[in-house]
Amino acid sequence: MPKKTVVVHYRRMEHIGEPLPGTTLEAACREAFCTQIDGTRIADRLRHRIWTRDQAGEDYLFANFYHDDGASLFGDVTHFTKGHMQALFQAGLIDEPVVPIRQMPAPEDMEYIHSIMYWLIVSNHVFILQSQSLKTRTLEDYLTWLISDKAATRAKPFQIVLSSKFDPAAVxxxxxxxxxxxxxxxxxxxxxxxxxxxxxxxxxxxxxxxxxxxxxxxxxxxxxxxxxxxxxxxxxxxxxxxxxxxxxxxxxxxxxxxxxxxxxxxxxxxxxxxxxxxxxxxxxxxxxxxxRDGHKGPDGDIRLREPVSVETIGALINPVDAREKMLAVYQSLVKNEKIAP
Incomplete structure (x- = not known):
């Protein structure tokens, strides 16, 4: 199966203002996904996991994959815009001075996806495969909405903060x-x-x-x-x-x-x-x-992160392999004493 190299970024839940007193981010997310709405767990119906993040009701985020093995949580965040059309050009006319460009809507009952990111949570440790447009801030906002708005298992004001950690090896x-x-x-x-x-x-x-x-x-x-x-x-x-x-x-x-x-x-x-x-x-x-000794860390290498090779299905990351590789990064950081279990 084809593979590509990606970077797993490490983050940690920070209890700023004690948003999750006496528990972990893993436990809080598990509680939210298990919360029932209209007799169905949030984890069991995609409709319950779709967040409309703009007032016009056109921009959406949702967790499509969700896997709970009892010791960790794995999932994704998928981004789409309702009614978005894909731009195409007439490739058969490349010998012409100008080629026509047109927009094509998605097939009926489908929507084009802008981007997908993946995450793994172990206790308060978070591992992220960012996409070009979906970064850590997106995951912070989505989990905040899931816990405090959709599941309503935490009272507002409430905000998830996923802090980075500087890598000692960088200095x-x-x-x-x-x-x-x-x-x-x-x-x-x-x-x-x-x-x-x-x-x-x-x-x-x-x-x-x-x-x-x-x-x-x-x-x-x-x-x-x-x-x-x-x-x-x-x-x-x-x-x-x-x-x-x-x-x-x-x-x-x-x-x-x-x-x-x-x-x-x-x-x-x-x-x-x-x-x-x-x-x-x-x-x-x-x-x-x-x-202090004049050592300068390479640009971009100051924070904990590890490159991994993940399997792809077409242009998309295989989520099953992504989860395995992210768990391996967690185990590697614990073994090298860069984070505590």
Missing amino acids: GGDLSNITGITIGGIIAPGVEADGEVEGPAQHVLHEAVQRGAITARRASAFAQAREILSTLLGGSAQADEYLRSVPQEAELSLEVHIGYKSRKRKIDRAPLKALETGLRNLDDGDLKVTA
């Missing part, structure tokens, strides 16, 4: 040696002062540190650059003037560096733990780490 084996973390890089080509970006729009998670707490919010790549420049240059007008001076063919690079200076031999783990949580939804390539 030579000791996280306390970290002296700096750099966030960012190339923002976007051809940014303009009115907020338009030439080419595909880029969306990133902007992280700000305020009074010792980390807050996260979504912003476009341009908006992130504009806000930071406004702070540095003394206002939005000055930022806009600077952005207008950037040549259209140039790429604007903007980085934020968080550093630590201390006479102590060891740096307190608490600030690093806060960054693991606050920066959890940034792309791997947006983070770089520097250690």
